[in-house]
Amino acid sequence: xxxxxxxxxxxxxxxxxxxxxxxxxxxxxxxxxxxxxxxxxxxxxxxxxxxxxxxxxxxxxxxxxxxxxxxxxxxxxxxxxxxxxxxxxxxxxxxxxxxxxxxxxxxxxxxxxxxxxxxxxxxxxxxxxxxxxxxxxxxxxxxxxxxxxxxxxxxxxxxxxxxxxxxxxxxxxxxxxxxxxxxxxxxxxxxxxxxxxxxxxxxxxxxxxxxxxxxxxxxxxxxxxxxxxxxxxxxxxxxxxxxxxxxxxxxxxxxxxx
Numbered sequence: 524x525x526x527x528x529x530x531x532x533x534x535x536x537x538x539x540x541x542x543x544x545x546x547x548x549x550x551x552x553x554x555x556x557x558x559x560x561x562x563x564x565x566x567x568x569x570x571x572x573x574x575x576x577x578x579x580x581x582x583x584x585x586x587x588x589x590x591x592x593x594x595x596x597x598x599x600x601x602x603x604x605x606x607x608x609x610x611x612x613x614x615x616x617x618x619x620x621x622x623x624x625x626x627x628x629x630x631x632x633x634x635x636x637x638x639x640x641x642x643x644x645x646x647x648x649x650x651x652x653x654x655x656x657x658x659x660x661x662x663x664x665x666x667x668x669x670x671x672x673x674x675x676x677x678x679x680x681x682x683x684x685x686x687x688x689x690x691x692x693x694x695x696x697x698x699x700x701x702x703x704x705x706x707x708x709x710x711x712x713x714x715x716x717x718x719x720x721x722x723x724x725x726x727x728x729x730x731x732x733x734x735x736x737x738x739x740x741x742x743x744x745x746x747x748x749x750x751x752x753x754x755x756x757x758x759x760x761x762x763x764x765x766x767x768x769x770x771x772x773x774x775x776x777x778x779x780x781x
Contacts (some may be wrong), residue, residue, distance in 0.1 A: 535661055537625070539607060539690055541568050541569050541599070542566050542569065542645050543566065543587075544569045544570040544573065544707060545565035545566075545673060546562055546563070546566060547732070547733040547736040547737055548730065548732070548733055549732075550732065550736075551736060553752050554736060554740050555740065556740060557607070557737075557740040557741045557744045557745070558744050559628075559630035559632060559633055560630075560632050561632040561767050563632070564605075564606070564630065564632035564633050564635075564636050565636075566718075567605060567606055567633070568606055568608070571608075572727075572756045573724065573727035573728065573729065574724055574727070574729070574737075575594070575672070575704075576720065576723050576771035576772050576774050577769060577771035577774060577775055578774075580769065580771075581671065581702055581769055582608050582609055582612050582671075583612060584768075584769065584776075585609050585612050585613060585669060585700055586612035586613055586615055586616035586644070587616060588667070588698065588700060588778070589612070589613040589616045589617050590616035590617065590618055591666055592666060592667055592696065592697070592698045592780075593613075593617050593618075593619050593622055593657050593666050593667050594619055594622075594666040594694060594697075595619040595620045595621050595622070596619075596620070596621035596622070596664075597619070597621075597622055597663065597664050597665060597666035597667075597694060597697075598621060598622070598623050598624070598625055598663065598664050598665050599613055599617070599623070599624045599625070599666065599667040599668070599669070600626075600627065600660070600662060600665055600667070600668045600669065600689075601603070601613065601623050601625070601626040601627065602627050602657040602660070602668065602669065602673055603627070603628055603639070603670060603671065603673025603676070604626035604627060604628045604633070604637065604652070605628055605630070605633045606633060606636055606640075607626060607636050607637040607640070607641065607650075607652075609642050609669050609671045610624050610626045610637075610650060611644060611646070613648075613667070613669070614644070614646040614647070614648040614650065615646075617648050620649055622666075623648065623649045623650075623651065624648055624649070624650045624651070625650075625651050625653065625660075625668065625756045626650055626651065626652045627652075627653045627654075627655055627657050627660050628652075628653075628654065629654065629655060629656045629657070630654075631654060634652060634653075634654040637652055638652050645678075655679075657673065657685065658677070658681060658684075658685055661692070662688055662689050662691070662692025662693070663692050663755070664692075664694065665689075665692045665693050665697055666693070666694050666696070666698070667687070667697060667698050667699075667700070668689050668692075668693065668696045668697070668698075668699045668700070669699075669700045670699065670700070670702070671700065671702045671776075672702050672704065673702060674701060674703060675703050675745050675746060675748075676744060676745055678746075679746055681721070682748075682756060683756050683759060683760070686756055686757060686759075686760040687759075687760045687761075688701075689760070690760040690761040690762060690781065693762075693781045695737050695781055696780065696781065697780075697781045698778060698779065698780050698781070699757070699762070699778075699779045700776060700777075700778060701753060701757070701776065701777045701778075701779070702774075702775070702777075703747065703748065703753065703774075703775065703776075703777075704745070704747045704773060704774055704778035705747060705748070705749065705750060705770075705773045705774065705775050706747040706748055706752075706773075707747050707773065708749055708751075715775070716772040716773035717773060719772050719775075720772050720773055721734055723772065747773075750767055750775065750777070753777055757779045759778065761781070762779035762780065762781060763780075764779065764780040765777060765778070765779045765780075766778060
């Protein structure tokens with residue numbers, strides 16, 4: 524991890540207050556479908572850093588993309604903002620005048636925690652935090668939209684319509700950053716990355732029990748797509764310039780420019 528990422532995450536850790544994720548360290552009598560409730564929100568920052576390869580790099584680079592692409596007097600949308608890591612990174616790097624960040628999440632627990640800590644960041648960019656389903660948000664006068672591991676929690680039938688709406692609300696030269704866990708049509712590659720991801724989690728202190736219980740809880744709520752599927756959807760929405768800019772095992776992030 525770079526010094527830039529270390530600095531960013533040390534600030535986030537101190538502002539948000541990080542509690543170690545031990546939620547699934549003992550056998551659960553019943554495994555429910557995954558929900559972003561208060562228990563998850565309390566440990567979510569630690570969970571992401573220990574579960575998602577390259578997460579801190581993606582967050583840091585989202586800020587760098589904001590510095591390059593956010594236009595004066597426009598809006599930036601962080602859709603599925605959770606505790607606000609991407610929003611914070613964006614606000615640290617925006618240099619254009621008159622901008623606003625609109626951060627949206629449908630989890631009351633995430634939104635409450637984000638609002639609770641927002642004042643301590645002392646950001647120079649105004650941030651509006653909205654508790655809502657991202658499908659119900661209007662996108663307008665946007666120069667940047669971030670979907671950071673968010674689209675995978677929508678039903679596949681809703682994904683194209685959301686991307687279409689984002690494209691319509693983006694200004695020329697506006698961008699979308701789409702980060703997702705990825706599916707691979709090549710079974711050999713898919714199995715390799717799947718196993719390496721498990722190794723990554725073990726190296727970060729998760730036990731096989733924790734890994735298995737989380738996977739079972741996510742099975743019915745998170746549906747992954749291939750890189751090609753993401754590119755086709757973005758092309759269908761109208762984007763002509765689409766490419767994956769980051770990949771670490773079965774996690775990646777795509778950039779599309781209008």
